[in-house]
Amino acid sequence: MTDRKRPRLKQGAGGALPSFLVMDVIRQANARQRSLPAGAPGVLRLEVGQPGTGAPALAVEAARSALGRKLALGYTEAFGLRSLRERIARHYREFYRADVAPDRIAVTTGASGGFLLAFLSAFDPGDRIALASPYYPPYNNILHALGMRPVVLEATEASRFQPTVPMLEALRDTPEGLPDGLIVASPGNPAGTTLSRRELDFLAGYCEREGIRLISDEIYHGLNWEAPPDTAATPTGTAIVINSFSKYWSMTGWRVGWMVLPPDLAGAAERLKQNLFISAPHISQVAAEAAMDATDEIEANAARYRRSRGLLLRALPEAGLADLSPAQGGFYVYARLPDAAEDSLGFCERLLNHHSIAATPGIDFDPRRGHRFVRFSYCGAEADIAEAAERLKIFDPRSAG
Template sequence: MKVGRGALSPPFLVMDVIAAANAREATHPGVIRMEVGQPGLGAPRGAVEAAAAAMRSGAALGYTEAFGLPSLRARIARHYAEHYGAAVPAARVAVTVGASGAFPLAFLAAFDPGDRVAMAAPYYPPYANILRALGMEPVLLPCGAGTRFQPTVAMLDALDPLPAGLVVASPCNPAGTMLSPEELRAIAAWCHARGVRLVSDEIYHGLSWGGVAESTAAALSPSAIVVNSFSKYWSMTGWRIGWLVLPEDLLRPVECLAQNMFISAPHVAQVAAEAAMDCREELEARKAGYARARAALLEGLPFRRMAEADGAFYLWCDVGELTGDSVAFCRAMLEGAGVAATPGVDFDPARGGRFVRFSYCGDAEAVLRAPGRLRGWLERGGAG
């Protein structure tokens, strides 16, 4: 029996690490969970209360419009005015089933099977895996510490032939580095002038640490697609709620795709998300906790080379002095130190054997214990 090409997508290895950490925790409690980018605290209080009130009201909470509740779309548009000083009409906002549901909609509307879409490496694995499942070809741009793990216009100028699209992420997963407003503006202008569709992943906005200002491609290009999500800053991973800011030419194509593929994002999650946008005081307190964890890890982790973590809640650590096999290293680290982290090959198959990604958005007290555990494990010869 035939198996479709889309069923042959490679695994997202962090999910395998989660399973291994769960198994280890069952027999050896106290594993420090630094493998997944999931905030340790749930949705903010106001979001939970809004969802509970909606469920108690007796309202059907059925399908919404494919692009979401008008009130949520208007609130997201207001966020662009308040946070970026950008005028984004609510009509250009499409509420989606998380950012994970947004990417297939964007890719299907913007590209055709066989199209080449460029992205920096290291990169968030589902970018490439979704593109391949849709019959498109990822074009990887190897980036290192010299460009802060971000693409440059010079790299784009060297591409021949030109790709149909470019995916950028700022802050990026896994390195946490950001494009400056000037760099993002230059990339957006380059793409628009050459007919290359820019897809800007902005899901970690709100979680930056002061070195680089946040800017949105929605304010820099009339042809760019912006992806965002309530999963990270708003701590709503399991609610599966995100959004797109779309250029005019893709509004109806994406709407038709969304109607057929998803109908709509969950109604109650949309209600909660709208309320979450007014929970800034609680969310900023959580952000301050991430900042403390980040500072402690930057000072205490026993690795000499780490990416400049401008934003998000990850540290991308070069462990090449200890290993060239990050999968085996992470397995040994889980068994020997009780610390779960993600091997770099998940994000860069060619060079990721010498990198490990640590997430610091989980249990704050546990995260602060990680440097001591890792130092002790390495002193015992744990890395082999």
Template sequence: MNTKKDFLPSKRSLIEKFLVMDVLNEASNLEHSGKEIFHLELGEPINFIPKKLTERLNQFNFSKIPGYTPSNGMRELREKLETYYLKKNIKVNADDIFITVGSSGAFLLTFLTCFDPGNRVAIFSPTYPAYKNILSSVNIEVIEIHSKNKLFIDLDEIKNFKKIDGLIISSPNNPNGQIFDEKELKFIYEFCLKNNIRLISDEIYHGISFDKQTFSMREFGREVVVINSFSKFFCMPGWRLGWVIVPKKLVENFLRLSQNLFISCGSIAQKLAIDSLDCVEEYKKITEIYKKNKDLVLDMLGKTSWNRFTRADGSFYTYIDISKYTTDSKKLVKKVLNECGVALTPGIDFDAKNGNSTLRLSFSSNHDYLTNGMKKLTKWINQNY
């Protein structure tokens, strides 16, 4: 007698959840039931579209929507990005640029191109959780590098991890807003070069910096994969468009994977991205709003007992130490959401070792909305701690 086989999910699919999306789902359910919720959990930029882009949208003949594009992206967009970097005195070649389905597509293509199953790739914690989760899904071992101070990353810790195949670094960092200076980044580049470590630099928050300058890893040499996106500085998260600059020797393999996994990116999004690169000065004004938001958040939090947090050199997050009050950041986030109506992100999303005593707060919303949300949050903190 034949027994029916149960088709179970693959082991590679048993990765950790992206917890901020769980928070969003729970917050949305509460909103649906009629409760007012302030979303300070998501890293979603202000809803802003420059006039040039709205005009381009209005000009589209949607009966003649462009079809497939080359798998590495429209030539015009890649050449526009080449010019974008040249204005920063960084020389890149359009042939080494790939347009991707968001930065997520760039990470997947990069990991598959650069590493084999069983390779060891290091990440500095706290950091963006999708690095670890995507790497795990393709059977790459993740090495988490922790610093003595749970809120900040100490790049010198890499000296203890020479036997790795790859390293991912992000500056400005998510979740703590930390920006590494020129000397620190040059040290990382040269360390990886000396020890034959494939370096991947996540630069999606470039352009969103306040009192400290950002540097691209391409300023130190070409032996690095640089990933960026139109989602953050360019305020286009829903268009799902990113880009990656790869060393020349990886281009052919990158192209093969891109052709088979994604075929091409959305053509309308690419057309709009071409115009967005002409609107940099307008986007800089949005960064000024984030600076105003940051000052508000740090001032209001500083007057509560939750007064140990990062100053946010860049990105639009502050990372908060709540170790005096909990050892379960998920539980505290749920409590704040239900009692206060403010959604935050548990630190365990970013750091498996120390994240149960930290939270991330996003100040990427418009200023009035953020002000009202912070009033509710700080009132609740003062009443409970």
């Protein structure tokens, strides 16, 4: 027999994406917790934006009731249960005074499913989508996986790490010119900063005039500490809005979110959703609809996050981390490391291994500049944030020992 080499099997380029580093930190924190002796103080989880409050009681009861009644849980319409979409439309009227038709609302498999549908319905491979750094890593990674090209705008404290029209205008004179799209997040992750109504309107107006599709990430709405949130959803607008039940409604594991689509993209997004996802989980949609009426419980949760935010904003400067993002909303404080400190990877490893506090290195959100930043989340149990504040008092950020 002739000894022939077998042909090399092709591997997709998507497998070369970088890790979503916070997931690695979660694994390391879990390993640290397992290694601790019985009775030792546990690991405090400040690395991930997962509310420690759990789904609202009304949501849990609605799911339990549906199972008890043996509701025929199956496929829903691709865009979701009509009753849930109508309830979301009511939320826009009551919360934002915005009129959004239910037919423009698509219930998605978490916000992640919404971003995939948004990018596929609005853009083609090779298109350029701008985003300000630091940014939520899956924006960048999903775009790469789809063959689209992120255009990173290096934002600074001067713009509260938010994109601006001058940043976009600076691209006009580059060889490739203005981008095809722009992602904004308010409140943002990791910096927790927000856009004012004036700033959002200015960006949205500029994008519409210049043919740039705006995608507005609004998943932290309701968790605004300085001013009420403003939405990019308007009756005739061209922006795509992404939201989720994961953060304000504390339903991360239920994997249910929504999109508000501009009229020109609703049909394309529905066809894509039919083929890619069929529908969001039926039981999660039932629970989500009930959660929207759990106002008292949800607002009590938000008050807990606000108190934890205050604890962390006081504790970090006392621990030598005084250069902090404004933390105007969401769950996060983005801290610049002192000049004498090691890079963010080493800093977070030391914080975990010596003090059992898990935090996320800034390189997850800004590969070029993030080695000087760390993100701390304050949405865990309130007692854990208080304990983290105590442990930080004996932590020296300048020491590499």
